[in-house]
Amino acid sequence: MDSRKFLQFLVLSFSVALVLFITWFHLPSLPNNDSLLDCNLFSGWCTSKNRFRSFTKPNLIKKTPSSTNNHKHEYDVPHHPLDPLTINEFNKVRAILSTHSLFKSSSSYTLNSIVLEEPDKKLVLEWKKGDPLLPRKASVIARLQGVSHALTVDLTTNQVISHETGLVSGYPVMTIDEMQGILEVPFRNLEFNRSITRRGIDMTEISCLPISSGWYGTPVEENRRLIKVQCYSKKGTVNFYMKPIEGLTVLVDMDRKEVISISDNGLNIPMAKGIDTDYRYSVQKLNGELRLFNPISLEQPEGPSFKIDGNLVKWANWEFHLKPDPRAGIIISQAKVRDPETSELRSVIYKGFTSELFVPYMDPTDGWYFKTYMDAGEYGFGLQAMPLDPLNDCPRNAYYMDGVFASSDGTPYLQSNMICVFESYAGDIAWRHSECPITNLKVTEVRPKVTLVVRMAAAVANYDYIMDWEFQTDGLIRAKVGLSGILMVKGTTYDNMNQVPNQEYLYGTLLSENIIGVIHDHYVTYYLDMDIDGSNNSFVKVNIKKQETSEGESPRKSYLKAVRNVAKTEKDAQIKLSLYDPSEFHVINPSKKSRLGNPAGYKLVPGATAASLLDHEDPPQKRAAFTNNQIWVTPYNKSEQWAGGLFVYQSKGDDTLQVWSNRDRPIENKDIVLWYTIGFHHIPCQEDYPIMPTVSSSFDLKPANFFDRNPILRAPPNFKEDLPVCKARDST
Amino acid sequence: MDSRKFLQFLVLSFSVALVLFITWFHLPSLPNNDSLLDCNLFSGWCTSKNRFRSFTKPNLIKKTPSSTNNHKHEYDVPHHPLDPLTINEFNKVRAILSTHSLFKSSSSYTLNSIVLEEPDKKLVLEWKKGDPLLPRKASVIARLQGVSHALTVDLTTNQVISHETGLVSGYPVMTIDEMQGILEVPFRNLEFNRSITRRGIDMTEISCLPISSGWYGTPVEENRRLIKVQCYSKKGTVNFYMKPIEGLTVLVDMDRKEVISISDNGLNIPMAKGIDTDYRYSVQKLNGELRLFNPISLEQPEGPSFKIDGNLVKWANWEFHLKPDPRAGIIISQAKVRDPETSELRSVIYKGFTSELFVPYMDPTDGWYFKTYMDAGEYGFGLQAMPLDPLNDCPRNAYYMDGVFASSDGTPYLQSNMICVFESYAGDIAWRHSECPITNLKVTEVRPKVTLVVRMAAAVANYDYIMDWEFQTDGLIRAKVGLSGILMVKGTTYDNMNQVPNQEYLYGTLLSENIIGVIHDHYVTYYLDMDIDGSNNSFVKVNIKKQETSEGESPRKSYLKAVRNVAKTEKDAQIKLSLYDPSEFHVINPSKKSRLGNPAGYKLVPGATAASLLDHEDPPQKRAAFTNNQIWVTPYNKSEQWAGGLFVYQSKGDDTLQVWSNRDRPIENKDIVLWYTIGFHHIPCQEDYPIMPTVSSSFDLKPANFFDRNPILRAPPNFKEDLPVCKARDST
Known part of the structure; x- marks a missing residue:
């Protein structure tokens, strides 16, 4: 073969190899295979056959619902010390545990939680891209023969390196298998079956919910993991929540899976008819007739401007680490903003997440008093995060991130499209000024406000929580809670308010015939480990106080004076907001001064x-004592992350933020954690029936003398050339 | 000519005629002509030559800035009883006044305000489209020889039908001519000139502001219309606000246009350098380098879904009347929402607007104590509304509405692009629910939230107020105030906080070398004439109170109970909000019950x-006593619309909402007006320098048992086919 022919042969061989190579890596996956492991999309709870196992050669496993995300999680490897456990790591943890003496000898155990045990904060802060990854560990919560165990598994040494039991009261977050398993229990009970039949309800029409039972210090609660089950009829509607079987409550032993007692006293209350309660578009009789507006869409002709590399998000002047968590939902870590003066990335938050929720219903009667949900610690806020609808939960250009969580036997499963990330523009204004004609300067300068939103929607049974973290280019971070979904309602004999005797109190609002929307509150408590330009920070209450002028000082009798108080210890920072005793709440770095000598800070703006x-x-309230104040500040402590305690389920309130804070530790110029609670009183109204228009509230973390000046002073306005050319899809 | 040729001739003639006709109507207008009467775009204040006169044949008068609005106002005729005065009507008023004895005999007078005198509410409510228009009247405020006159001009009979003087303390809203005229006064004063020169400032570099002087009960204030003038240097920056000539205050008699006294005591304070204060994009040195994100745009491939017919706006399930007002800015009238059950348009608000603002600065010293602005009643909130930037103040598809106001001699002028109307979609969710896997129902239903925004941006000298009314399809109305623009700052000798002695209080924050941002408040008080399904309404405070359970009643010790209190008289509705004594605030129609017997209502949600x-x-505070409570309810009274009084300028506080409300009139089942005040404490921070990122707050009016159920239950989701196909403009 002459050299020319050899070259031809080489080129040909290479081409064939390339084609084969490309084909190999782009082989279409079989639909069968595809749907195997996406538990959210294709099944109720994942059964074991649908879970990720330790494949030596992982198969293709995920079907993309209809949008952007077709990430293959089998190939995931951690790149950052805070990256969540990968499928391989979950499988490794499972393998290590299975050989551990604790589990080897036991025929039945539950792994209630397996998550990354984050490396020490100090190590994470020192770590830089390119450094070797820090040793990987998993934090495991397990239940075994009535005892809760907290273990740390070292994934380098393949060993359990710590193991603790009986630290505090309460039980771990329920697993999804447990929640599901409980629901079968009443059906095996004769009394329950009789009661249903007596009410003329077909057993096949019933849908039941596992309702956390709280803790009331009664003997029945001692050393027993309890849950209450209440049921609904789904006859004629998907919205069974509007058809409660009122008065029937089954108390179940969660570990033994047996009925302890049945309370049955609502026989006289008729089942609500559930007319017009189905909210699915497909069953509406007026399809299309109620389109109230023409299509409107957020368009980015040059594509989104964020970059997501693994769990690292970069957008505009922001960078942060984003991960799904089974308990907290979204965890934001190491949020940093670029200072336009120095181009330096400056630290704002080390870690921020929803630490706990508290949803007490305001009805002290038998079937209702115990409804005082703590959704993160009881049900898992992230576990309840449902796949987002790619055209309606988030705009078209959103990026979707999956969660990979462990099921109760330790096998990983996919929580697909759990978090979305998108840029938002509502037509709002970042800053503006027009010179008024008086000054004869012809100036109008306006900048559009574009933000980055990170969103999750958790449907904790009836309620939907839309949880947003919103980043603004001016350095502001907004955390927003949106409440939608379906009310928890109570059956009643009344059809109309005119039947209700004047002195009778309904504990809520008559929403429909035989349906009362019971009054309740929502509290969402955020953990905000602020690191303003470093870990050592102080909390400053800038109190705004009326100051009277002295005789002859001024024609004014009074003015408002800002009085700065640096909190020395935790009790200085237990804060109840007051309209008539207002303050600003700053987290500052006392060692980092602005050019003008003001300490660099961020303020919490409720x-x-x-x-x-x-x-x-x-x-x-004792269990949810973290809602006793709106603001708290604690010194950083790795073990103090869950405001209601590590084990919230049936907790007695011995491990809450209130308990920690009462130790009154020093917090000045320390690594501190800020806690803030958003609250809602909800008196239902008829408009909330059969599905609630979203109600939201938020708080802001806003730079205050953090930047030397407005960081978006030099941002350009919109120009005509920036805007896209669009046409309706059906005109193509 | 045979018939064929005749036909050819006809066709040809017709074609030529058509071409001529089209050419005639589309003749490009001369730029000269075009710009003649748009005061906002092309000149400082309008001088008399730029105003609309009584043309018998009006010329083309308006140059469209770059967007949609090219309405010819000369042809305007009123179609609705609430439509603002037209150019012809303004000219008629001017003609009628010029022959009136009061003005005929006087050589100089000022017409401080000419607006439509709205017909009696009863007549407006009875009026229907197609009915003859109600008689048109103008309400005129004039100043003449030191006396303020309130007149009503009947445009049917061409007569002044009412004329009152000396009703209350204070003076009318300043005219723009007056504000401008005042600024020349100091320059004719030797002492002022000397002081400027002594400071080494060039007279040509100076920009001055007319600062309302408040009222402090001193002899100099008696029977004199006063204003204070303070000046700034515009050397090297368009942002002269950041270069105050500190300590120099000129007290001017506004009627006599003469200096009364000069206070001059800041000679030691150096002029701030103003470096990096210019916020114009054109002067930034980093053009383009700081583009933080790719273009993003709200796109509506089928166009906006609102219709605007004169001043009537129809969008989705809403209809309302919208008009510009020189004092209030935006006036929303007869806002009605369609009930999906009955298709009936139901009344929500008869009239809503920004009644007054109060902006007290918190510095009692000589040059600052009097800065306690009441922007609507002193400067005219609508008069200060600047033309909106069509690509940045509002999204591209916005509709723009002009204001036509009267200048101080009565001639109308154009406030172009004063209000915009657009649909907004931020990626938010109107309602959603996902069934969690536990129930084994595969349901995810989500509806995108699209709203209609009505916006104005008023630049009252340094500050910019972005005023939004936002309408939601679920019946909610949100009123939002955005604060941007430029701080009012104070010169100081300090360069750095390390120079400030510990005990010295600066009344604000050191923002830049020699610049303090003085602490201040903003209060914006809304007039909300609620008419829920008719005029006779009641105000109900639904108090949320802790209720202790009795012994043995429940394992719970407490719950929250909603206690309804119907306000009988005004004092029952003087409300200070309290986090620990919360209430809902409902305006209900006691005669209109829902299907279930709940009274139809809307609630105010702060x-x-x-x-x-x-x-x-x-x-x-006495003058701004309307901020003594956050909520008030008064019985409807045509004369009680301006919370600080009809004549706010130098008022003594004898005509405020507090004074009216203290009469304690019955308000149950009456035509009532709800008042709400949004407040802000503003401690400036360095990020507010040299131009402030927008800070906003809002309140909601939310249906509460107004609809029988969620009114957007049947609204469709977004479908893929609804979304447009877009490409970047430069790819065309």
């Missing part, structure tokens, strides 16, 4: 909120 | 706000 008014000695 | 803490006896 939005509309509500405070819990329950008695502090009321058991639910 | 957002984040602030309360005035100034001493009630402090003169500024």
